[in-house]
Amino acid sequence: MLVGILLALFNLLQTSVFASPVISGAHTLSDFLDRSANFNDDSVISAFVGELKSLSSNDSSKCEQCITRLAIGKSLSLLRPELVPPVFTRWCKETAYMSNSTCTSTFSRNTVSTSYTGTNFADMLSLMDPFSYDGQLYCFYKEKACPKPKTPNVTLEHMWPSKQPKHFLAPEPSANDTFNVLHISDFHIELDYTVGAETNCTLSMCCSPNSKNAKSRTSHNSTAIGWNSYHDSFYTNNSFVRGPLIDVFQNQSIWSPATTFGSYTCDAPEILVNSTLNSIAKFCEDNSIQFDFAIFTGDMVDHDELALTSFDLTVQSEEIAFRDIKDKLGDVAVYSVMGNHDSFPYGELAQENHGFLNYFSYNAELMADLWEDFGWLGPEESQYARKHYTGFSVETPRGLKIISLNSNVWYQKNHYAYWNASQPDTFGQMEFLIEELVESESKNQRVWIIAHIPFSQEALPLPAKMFAEVVERFSPYTIANIFFGHTHKDQFEILYSVPGTDGKTVENAVAFAWISQAVTPWINNNPSWRYYTIDAKTFSVMNAYNYYTKLNETFTNNGDEPLWEFEYSSREGYNIDWPEIAPLNATYWHKVATRINESVEYNQMYENFAMRFSPFVPDCSKSSSCDLNYCYLTSFTVDEYDDCVAQIPTASS
Known part of the structure; x- marks a missing residue:
């Protein structure tokens, strides 16, 4: 297989790479391999940099140049992978393709002291087919050089049984039996604050x-x-x-x-994280409220430059974040996901079966150890989480199954997601998710799905399409709720069974996802947390209560602690006529989104809640920054969002 790929590349590239002075005269691949061994690293690097630079002097389009660069890089990655980072870093700087710092962070080799991603880039090149959907996808999302390629028309429906009539209906909630669940997200502890x-x-x-x-x-x-x-x-x-x-x-x-x-322009000092957790503990004590458990939807590491983000900093941030949670919340079990910042290098995650597992297994092992030590997972659950780092499940004492997914699998910045990208499940994550859902459906068990990155903007299109297909199949009978973080805003997203603008009707709303607000104020948001009242029979959310602090009031209050206040409840905040016994389901949020689309007042209300009344909330009567809110709230996948935005004249012009 490998020889076949190399031979194909040789035939495709013999007029470009093999025309270089270093490798001229190589008439066969074996001849080239023999010759390349005789050249020192500097001469090979210079030859490949020259080839990359020469692309800009021909008449090819930016897209063609990008794809050819990938092909040239692939040939090098198969022969001398360790030279890919210096070649592309030097080319990037000498052509001013990006800023020097971005060239370095993007293409320089990985080290334990910096979160550079050049080694991951080389790994990707060795696996991908530059002349296929892989290359088009990379050159669109990573370099904005190609048009967005059409998402492959594939399906996973062969992996589940037919949907029975009862599966189209959500179970009826109990009369008054509820319990409480805490949701916290996006600490982004800035340890050097x-x-x-x-x-x-x-x-x-x-x-x-x-x-x-x-x-x-x-x-x-x-x-x-x-x-x-x-x-x-x-x-x-x-x-x-x-x-x-x-x-x-x-x-x-x-x-x-x-x-x-x-x-508002910084991540959270640890003292702000502790203030947040203290406010939660004090709220519970003052109001005689207990949480059955908590969910944490990721991102413990700050947004500092990749040059300043080390392996030790990543691990330390994760350990401190969970230590503080345990210290403040005591015996409350916390079920967690990893965010895109909670990996090293930043945003990367490799498939388990192609030789790069050892890069990332440390994190799954660290998390499983911490979660078991704190009593959040039992020994068997901890072992499962340790060995399945793209996702694991846990059953709560009440019988609810929680499925935790690592969203770097579908993250646009993860290099490993760009090879064999036309296939629906290179990580095996969707197969795992489907198997868990099929099992739960067979025994009438309700499920929550927790992940970090929502699928509507920073996800790759095919994984988003696959996830939406899975959610539609298992909603509303089995999937009770979906929870994300990442955006730092208080948001939601609705899944409709019929695509397109005309399909956004109340009849077609089949599922939705909660997107949690953040503790970090970065950028321009007030810190916040929420808790849910949950129906004990169906595990549906009956209401959500949001609390926040006005960070700007701590700037000039003689150094006193932040004042944490009730912000709003999801049921009452939007003033929607909704039955008291009905959960806050996709139909409810469709009604909210419709009001936001039709009313500047409601659009403003949404922005106020999204940013928690920070001083930087835009004025929707004057600013165009509110114009895309409806597209975001009613698009469950990145393709749906892009299509929606394209239909707004001011947004697409």
Whole structure:
């Protein structure tokens, strides 16, 4: 098989790669292999960089150039994979294809001290077919050089039994028997958060020792504000201890200093995470409320530059996040997923059966160890999670099955998702999901699905299509709810059984997903958390209660703790006429989305909730930034979202 691929590439590339001075005269593949062994690395790198650079001098389109680059890179990856990172990094910088820093982070080889992805890029090249859907997909999403390719028309329906009449109906909820579940998401702990550092930064991650504003502070009036830059504040036994105030403006370069509990342009300092968790614990104590369990929908690591994101930082962030949850929530079991930031390198995840499993198995093992140590998973469940890192399931004491999926499988930035991309399930994740759902359906068991990245914008089209097909098949009888994080906004997405704008009717609404708000304020949101009241018979959500803090009020309040307040409940907040005994299902959210589409008032209400009334909420009566909300809320897949947006004249022009 490998020899066949190499021979095919040789025939395709003999007029380009094999015309280079280093490899000229190689008339057969074996001749080339023999000759290449005689050249030192520098000469091979120079030859391949020259070939890549020469593409821009011909009359080919950007798309053709991108695909040819992949083909050239593939030939190198099969022969000398270790040279792919230096070749593409040098080509990228010398042609100014991207900024120098982006060239480095994208193509330089992986190290334990940086989250560069060049080694993963080389792995992808060795597996993919550049001249197929693989190359078109990569060149569209990764380099914006090709048109978006048509999503393959494949199906997974052969993997499940026919849908019986009873499966088209959700079970009826009980009268008044409910319990409570906590949902938290997107901590993004900024471990190097530095009180007094720059928040109005133009260089590096804000609020860090590396953050800077490239402009002078001349005539800037930040010094007139009484900023709460209290250094070394901390919690002890849930009590807040305020540290000393520092004179941040002794540093003449500071425009707007980082205060104790965070900023809208920064990720969350650990003290903000602890404040959030303390507010949850205090709420439970004050209101005599208990949570049966909690779900955490991913992202513990911050958004710092890949050059500053190390393996140790990734692991430390994950350990601290779960340690703090355990410390504050006590015996409440937490069922979790990994976010795109919770991997090293960032956003990457390989299939288990093609030689790259050892890159990523550490994370599944670490998570399984932590979750078992904290009592969230039993020994058998922990072993299952450890050995199946694209997804695992767990059954709660009440009988609800929770299926946790690793969304890097469908993430647009994951290099391993771009080979054999026309096949519906290279990771085996959908097969696992379907097997779990078929089993649950056979015994009338209800299921929750939790994942990090929703399928409507940053997912690859084919996995999104497959997931939507699975959800439609097993809803509303078996799948009770779906929960995501990632966007940092309080949102939802509806799945309709009939595609297209005309299909967005109340009769066609078959499922929906909750998208949780974030603890991190990055970017321009107020920190927030929520809990659900759950029907004990059907595990449907009867209501959701959202709590938040106005972060801007902590900037000038003498360093006091944030004040956590009730924001709104999902049932009452949108003022929809809805039966008290009915769960908040796809029909309910269709009614909400319809109001948002028809009314500026409701669109504004949605934006207020999405960003938790932050100072940066747009004015929907004046701003076009609200125009795509309906498309987002009523599109369950990336193809549906793109098609919807294309029909909006101002959005597509």
